[in-house]
Amino acid sequence: MSLRPPSGLTGSSAGELAFDALGHEILAEKAAALGRAGQRVEETLAKLRDNAEEQLRPQLLKAAAAAVHAYFIQRELCGLRRHDAVIREYNIPRAVLVRLGAS
Known part of the structure; x- marks a missing residue:
């Protein structure tokens, strides 16, 4: 049994x-990877915004910076x-951007 490409693709080679x-x-x-x-x-940004504990803030900033x-x-x-x-869309905090080297 042989296969034939669709008619719109007949000008193209198999390769x-x-x-x-x-x-x-x-x-x-x-x-998909971008999504x-x-x-x-x-x-990570939601966790950073929702957290009220100052002790966890450095860890959450580090995780958010890595994700961004x-x-x-x-x-x-x-x-x-x-x-x-x-x-702007994600409302990425300046503290996260500074960790990436942005000012």
């Missing part, structure tokens, strides 16, 4: 079609270089 499928899979995984990283940012750093890296891997809108 190009396989590469497109792989590229699509890679983009889907990048998007997971964003969810982690939301969770990972999220920024994932965004850059997806080609999104500017983070200003994300900082």
Whole structure:
């Protein structure tokens, strides 16, 4: 039994079609990883905001900074270089950004 590509793809070689499928899979995984990283940012920032104990604040700041750093890296891997809108949207505290080296 032989397989035939869809008519819209007949100009492409089998190697190009396989590469497109792989590229699509890679983009889907990048998007999923970005979503997971964003969810982690939301969770760590919520813990930071909800906590009233001063003793836990340094640990929560460290966790939030690590999550935001990972999220920024994932965004850059997806080609999104500017983070200003994300900082405003997530309302990332200045104390977290300072830990990342931003001022």
